[in-house]
Amino acid sequence: AQSVTQLDSHVSVSEGTPVLLRCNYSSSYSPSLFWYVQHPNKGLQLLLKYTSAATLVKGINGFEAEFKKSETSFHLTKPSAHMSDAAEYFCVLNQAGTALIFGKGTTLSVSS
Amino acid sequence: DAGVIQSPRHEVTEMGQEVTLRCKPISGHDYLFWYRQTMMRGLELLIYFNNNVPIDDSGMPEDRFSAKMPNASFSTLKIQPSEPRDSAVYFCASKDRGGTEAFFGQGTRLTVV
Numbered sequence: 001a002q003s004v005t006q007l008d009s010h011v012s013v014s015e016g017t018p019v020l021l022r023c024n025y026s027s028s029y030s031p032s033l034f035w036y037v038q039h040p041n042k043g044l045q046l047l048l049k050y051t052s053a054a055t056l057v058k059g060i061n062g063f064e065a066e067f068k069k070s071e072t073s074f075h076l077t078k079p080s081a082h083m084s085d086a087a088e089y090f091c092v093l094n095q096a097g098t099a100l101i102f103g104k105g106t107t108l109s110v111s112s
Numbered sequence: 113d114a115g116v117i118q119s120p121r122h123e124v125t126e127m128g129q130e131v132t133l134r135c136k137p138i139s140g141h142d143y144l145f146w147y148r149q150t151m152m153r154g155l156e157l158l159i160y161f162n163n164n165v166p167i168d169d170s171g172m173p174e175d176r177f178s179a180k181m182p183n184a185s186f187s188t189l190k191i192q193p194s195e196p197r198d199s200a201v202y203f204c205a206s207k208d209r210g211g212t213e214a215f216f217g218q219g220t221r222l223t224v225v
Contacts, residue, residue: 043219099145
């Protein structure tokens, strides 16, 4: 069965410190994986995607994620948090021909 | 392309009324998804279509919900009769074949009073 587990429902960091949002997946086949961000009262925006090319993926706003097949993980990182990064983040699994499978989401809070 | 377009953006209706949400996917995309987002349950897949054909509607909560895709450029999600617990943000998304990213609309915020 395919599934996505976001290990933290809420992460709090200080501005300027690193961000780590954790995601593990389960898939029978080679998956595509995505991180989406949702700011309050907004739609979902794609941050980055992995589709079987380079395992280290760079996205918008300084975010990146590394696909680790041996650990079935796709953690999202950013070296230095900004206040504008406060939002909800979703890890998403997709295989061709199926619907997107969303994690439960991680709320990122950034304090000054 | 203007992206996925949903209408209306906001809808307030009384319990028992029929509600119709609309979605125009990105031209050329083969897949269309309807999701519902609530604080309690997060993002739930309701139904998705491939080439206008419903593939999986197991997420549709009950018979009050129905979805159609009469052509490649239009889909509707209907709730009849609506209930307060249907209050949520409903998102439509589309993607092309091959497992690439999905593009989301801005959502419809439905409030049933």
